Amino acid sequence: MLALSAVLRRQQFLIRALGVGGSHGGISHHRTMQAVKCMSGTSLEADADSILRAITPTLDRSRHKGQAGKVAVVGGCREYTGAPYFAAISALKIGADLSHVFCTKDAAPVIKSYSPELIVHPVLEESYSVSDLGDEDRRQITSEILAEVDKWMERFDCMVIGPGLGRDPFLLECVSKIMKHARESNVPIVIDGDGLFLVTNSIDLISGYPLAVLTPNVNEYKRLVQKVLSSDIDDQDAHEQVLSLAKRIGGVTILRKGKSDIISDGEIVQSVSIYGSPRRCGGQGDILSGSVAVFLSWARQLISATEGNFTISPTNPTMLGCIAGSALLRKAASLAFENKKRSTLTTDIIEYLGRSLEDICPAS
Numbered sequence: 001m002l003a004l005s006a007v008l009r010r011q012q013f014l015i016r017a018l019g020v021g022g023s024h025g026g027i028s029h030h031r032t033m034q035a036v037k038c039m040s041g042t043s044l045e046a047d048a049d050s051i052l053r054a055i056t057p058t059l060d061r062s063r064h065k066g067q068a069g070k071v072a073v074v075g076g077c078r079e080y081t082g083a084p085y086f087a088a089i090s091a092l093k094i095g096a097d098l099s100h101v102f103c104t105k106d107a108a109p110v111i112k113s114y115s116p117e118l119i120v121h122p123v124l125e126e127s128y129s130v131s132d133l134g135d136e137d138r139r140q141i142t143s144e145i146l147a148e149v150d151k152w153m154e155r156f157d158c159m160v161i162g163p164g165l166g167r168d169p170f171l172l173e174c175v176s177k178i179m180k181h182a183r184e185s186n187v188p189i190v191i192d193g194d195g196l197f198l199v200t201n202s203i204d205l206i207s208g209y210p211l212a213v214l215t216p217n218v219n220e221y222k223r224l225v226q227k228v229l230s231s232d233i234d235d236q237d238a239h240e241q242v243l244s245l246a247k248r249i250g251g252v253t254i255l256r257k258g259k260s261d262i263i264s265d266g267e268i269v270q271s272v273s274i275y276g277s278p279r280r281c282g283g284q285g286d287i288l289s290g291s292v293a294v295f296l297s298w299a300r301q302l303i304s305a306t307e308g309n310f311t312i313s314p315t316n317p318t319m320l321g322c323i324a325g326s327a328l329l330r331k332a333a334s335l336a337f338e339n340k341k342r343s344t345l346t347t348d349i350i351e352y353l354g355r356s357l358e359d360i361c362p363a364s
C-alpha cells in the first residue's frame with residue numbers, strides 16, 4: 001500500500017512537472033502512462049536545440065551596439081581573477097555586445113590584462129583595505145561603491161553575481177546592497193559561486209524574485225538544500241527536490257549542475273543531458289553563468305517583442321536562458337574534449353562557444 005502511494009505521488013509529480021495536465025483527480029490512464037514512461041528521464045529532457053534556435057536573435061545590419069545584450073559580472077578578488085573573466089568573456093563570445101566586470105581594486109588590472117574586450121570597474125573593497133577605518137568611513141565607502149554601480153545598473157540586461165567573488169564580509173555586505181538595487185530595478189540576476197554562499201545565508205535577498213537564477217554546483221546545492229529544505233540531497237527524487245526548492249524560494253529558477261543539469265522555476269522541471277565532457281576542470285560553471293545571462297536576456301527580448309505570442313515551451317525566460325546556456329556549454333565542452341582530450345581547459349571550451357552556436361543556429 002505504502003509502495004503504491006509512493007508510485008502514485010511520483011506519477012502525479014511527473015504529470016505536474018511536465019505540465020501534462022491537472023493533478024486533481026480524473027487523470028486519464030493514457031496521461032498517467034505517458035508520465036510513467038518519463039520516469040526513465042528522457043521526456044524531462046528539454047528540447048534545447050530548438051530553444052537555442054528560437055531565442056538567438058538574427059544578425060541584422062540595422063541593429064545598434066547594445067541591442068544584443070549588455071551584461072555585468074560582479075566578482076573578482078585577490079584570490080580569483082579567472083572566474084569573472086571566464087563568465088564575462090563567454091557572454092561576448094556567444095554574442096552579447098558589451099560585458100562589464102565589477103571587481104576589487106587589485107583584481108582589476110589582472111582581469112583587464114586578460115582581455116581588452118572587457119569593461120572592468122575596480123570598485124569593490126575587501127576588509128583588509130578598510131581595516132583602519134571607523135564605521136562612518138566604511139559607510140561612506142559602501143555608499144560610494146553603490147553609487148558607482150548604480151550609474152550603470154539600469155543599462156544592464158542581466159547581472160551575474162558571484163564568480164570569483166570570495167567570501168570577505170565587508171565585500172559581501174556591499175554586494176547584498178548591489179543585489180537589492182538590481183532587484184528594485186528589475187534587472188535579472190544569475191547567482192553563482194560565492195554569490196550562492198551569500199544568498200544561502202540571506203535567502204530573503206532573492207526569495208520571491210522571479211528574475212533570479214541560481215546555478216549551484218554539488219557543494220553549493222547541498223548547502224542550499226540543507227538551509228532551505230532542512231534536508232540532504234535526494235538523488236532518487238532529484239527532479240522533485242529541485243522543483244520543491246525553487247518553489248520554496250518563491251519561484252526563483254534553479255539550475256542544479258551535474259552529470260545532467262536539472263532546471264526548475266518551481267512550476268516545471270526540465271533536464272539538459274546532451275553533449276558534455278568527462279573533463280571536470282574548474283571554470284566551466286563560470287562559462288555557464290555568463291552564457292545563461294545572455295540567453296536569458298535574449299529570451300526576455302523575444303518575449304517582449306512578440307508580446308508573449310511565441311510558440312516555444314517553456315515560456316519563462318529564466319528557464320529558457322538556463323536550458324540554452326547549459327546545452328551550449330555542454331556542446332562546447334564536448335567539442336573541446338574531442339580535440340584536446342585530457343589537456344582540455346576552460347579557455348579551450350570558450351574557444352568552441354562560437355562554433356557550437358553556429359552548428360545549431362547559423363549566423364547566415
Ligand SMILES: NC(=O)C1=CN([C@@H]2O[C@H](COP(=O)(O)OP(=O)(O)OC[C@H]3O[C@@H](n4cnc5c(N)ncnc54)[C@H](O)[C@@H]3O)[C@@H](O)[C@H]2O)[C@@H](O)CC1
Pocket residue numbers: 079080081082083084162163164165166192193194217218219220282283285286
Ligand atoms: N580560475 C578561477 O578563478 C576559478 C575560480 N572559481 C571560484 O572559486 C570560488 C569557490 O568555488 P568552488 O567551486 O571551489 O566552491 P565549492 O564550494 O564548490 O568547492 C569547494 C571544495 O569542494 C570541492 N568540490 C568541488 N566540486 C566537487 C564535487 N563535485 N564533489 C565533491 N567535492 C567537490 C572542491 O575541490 C573544493 O575543494 C568561487 O568564487 C568560484 O567562482 C571557480 O569558478 C573555478 C575557477
Ligand SMILES: Nc1ncnc2c1ncn2[C@@H]1O[C@H](COP(=O)(O)OP(=O)(O)OP(=O)(O)O)[C@@H](O)[C@H]1O
Pocket residue numbers: 193216217218257258259260261276277278280281282283284285286287288326329330
Ligand atoms: N559529471 C558531469 N558530466 C557531464 N557534465 C557535467 C558533469 N558535472 C558538471 N557538468 C557540466 O559542467 C558544468 C559546470 O558544472 P560544475 O559542477 O563543474 O560547476 P562549478 O563547480 O560551479 O564550476 P566552476 O569550476 O566554474 O566553479 C555544468 O553546467 C554541467 O553541464
Ligand SMILES: [Mg+2]
Pocket residue numbers: 192193217285286
Ligand atoms: Mg562554480
